[in-house]
Amino acid sequence: MAEYDYDLFVIGGGSGGVRSARLAASMGKRVAIAEEYRLGGTCVIRGCVPKKLFVYASQYHEHFEDAAGFGWTVGETRFDWQKLMAAKDQEIARLEGLYRKGLENAGAEIIESRAVLTGANSIRILATGREVTAERILIAVGGAPNPHASLPGHELCISSNDAFHLTALPNEILIAGGGYIAVEFANIFHGLGVKTTLIYRGVEILSKFDGDLRRGVHKAMVDKGIRIITGDVIEKVEKTEKDLVATTMHNGEIVAGQVMLALGRDPHTKGLGLEAAGVATNGKGAIIVDAYSRTNVPGIFALGDVTDRVQLTPVAIHEAMCFIETEYRNNPTSPDHDLIATAVFSQPEIGTVGYSEEEAAKAFDELEVYRAEFRPMKATLSGRAEKVIMKLIVNAADRKVIGAHILGHDAGEMAQLLGITLKAGCTKDDFDRTMAVHPTAAEELVTMYTPSYRISNGARV
Numbered sequence: 001m002a003e004y005d006y007d008l009f010v011i012g013g014g015s016g017g018v019r020s021a022r023l024a025a026s027m028g029k030r031v032a033i034a035e036e037y038r039l040g041g042t043c044v045i046r047g048c049v050p051k052k053l054f055v056y057a058s059q060y061h062e063h064f065e066d067a068a069g070f071g072w073t074v075g076e077t078r079f080d081w082q083k084l085m086a087a088k089d090q091e092i093a094r095l096e097g098l099y100r101k102g103l104e105n106a107g108a109e110i111i112e113s114r115a116v117l118t119g120a121n122s123i124r125i126l127a128t129g130r131e132v133t134a135e136r137i138l139i140a141v142g143g144a145p146n147p148h149a150s151l152p153g154h155e156l157c158i159s160s161n162d163a164f165h166l167t168a169l170p171n172e173i174l175i176a177g178g179g180y181i182a183v184e185f186a187n188i189f190h191g192l193g194v195k196t197t198l199i200y201r202g203v204e205i206l207s208k209f210d211g212d213l214r215r216g217v218h219k220a221m222v223d224k225g226i227r228i229i230t231g232d233v234i235e236k237v238e239k240t241e242k243d244l245v246a247t248t249m250h251n252g253e254i255v256a257g258q259v260m261l262a263l264g265r266d267p268h269t270k271g272l273g274l275e276a277a278g279v280a281t282n283g284k285g286a287i288i289v290d291a292y293s294r295t296n297v298p299g300i301f302a303l304g305d306v307t308d309r310v311q312l313t314p315v316a317i318h319e320a321m322c323f324i325e326t327e328y329r330n331n332p333t334s335p336d337h338d339l340i341a342t343a344v345f346s347q348p349e350i351g352t353v354g355y356s357e358e359e360a361a362k363a364f365d366e367l368e369v370y371r372a373e374f375r376p377m378k379a380t381l382s383g384r385a386e387k388v389i390m391k392l393i394v395n396a397a398d399r400k401v402i403g404a405h406i407l408g409h410d411a412g413e414m415a416q417l418l419g420i421t422l423k424a425g426c427t428k429d430d431f432d433r434t435m436a437v438h439p440t441a442a443e444e445l446v447t448m449y450t451p452s453y454r455i456s457n458g459a460r461v
């Protein structure tokens, strides 16, 4: 039998790669993990974590305003971008340190370099030129922002990566896209005082979500003062003396200090040596894997965003744990991608799990939709006009709740718990016999006793 330098070589120190390396090393496997940038990957370094910190920062001006209704007088307030960046950087460095420590404690070797495949069992470490061999190779290199290379002037635009390193906030920003990143950052920049425009090609933002929530978040954003242009795209971006000018197809020119592209993320597979190893990819460059994260090359595995299954951190971590179960614990386990709860940290927030009403109407004959729209208690004194929307989609045939959607404060937190109920196959009757927690917004989820409307063979009745 061939003798390899490592039992497992992981390329990519993000959520999926680090979890795999740490678990395998803690089982006594000889593990190396190569990372070309910083340990923690997109989520920790330039994604979920710093984004959520920015979301918190961007909400304070509303908190200050709301306080008046509760008897507070808030003095002069001022926001300091440099201070936020420094605090954010410090926290990210702390988390990166924890990732490093976890790997070191487990006994994994950390290689701070780009690594590329040179064969089915071999990898070249570019920093040193050294070639090493491994019995198993795991590719967990994630994704990178779609640069929209066909857009003239795309090189003048920033991506979410750059948004975390801006030296100063622009006065105005134009954000292209209507997905998670575009919507979250539009709210962040607006909340921090930047005049914000979002431009989206489709009819309504957040194309993958329930229609009610899409319309609700759109309205709430516009009411706050964010300009949303739908049915339009940027055709070119040019630089003037002190600004950028984006020419749109239907809405003329938009002048902004920054233009941000948030048009999806591509698998980060270019130049990875996949051809040398014979690893197959799809048309988007994503590595093709089977239900056990196995590529077409025996011994080479891939998981997380690079496989373009579901681009979410918890999914990559789950796939990593399944990989370890399957390959090192003799317990074949394939990741379960069904009913993934998710949140969009827009303002107000979206929390959702399961079928949207539109998807459910196509997939089921008879549905009951329970829907509530109300002003949250805090808004009664603060005077804020924001509404909460809650919605349960029920399959009439077996009474199972197949979709749960929330727009409003802490919707992400609620979605996590709703995810358990849908995963457990709870019926509407289970919801009905659950005592309410009072006074909360979430109690509405267990007190919507009569359907707001029904959907029969795709049509609302």
Ligand code: NDP
Residues within 6 Å of the ligand: 148, 176, 177, 178, 179, 180, 181, 182, 184, 200, 201, 202, 206, 207, 208, 233, 262, 263, 264, 265, 310, 311, 312, 342, 343, 344, 345
């Ligand atoms: P999304 O897939 O969410 O959205 C991409 C957006 O870009 C869509 O509105 C899409 O339009 C639009 N688009 C794509 N190509 C073009 C084009 N050529 N011209 C104009 N518009 C275009 O991607 P994001 O970049 O927002 O985020 C990447 C992924 O990261 C997300 O899918 C998500 O999985 C993950 N993420 C998760 C977060 C969370 O959990 N809170 C936060 C941030 C990111 P259309 O809808 O019409 O296709």
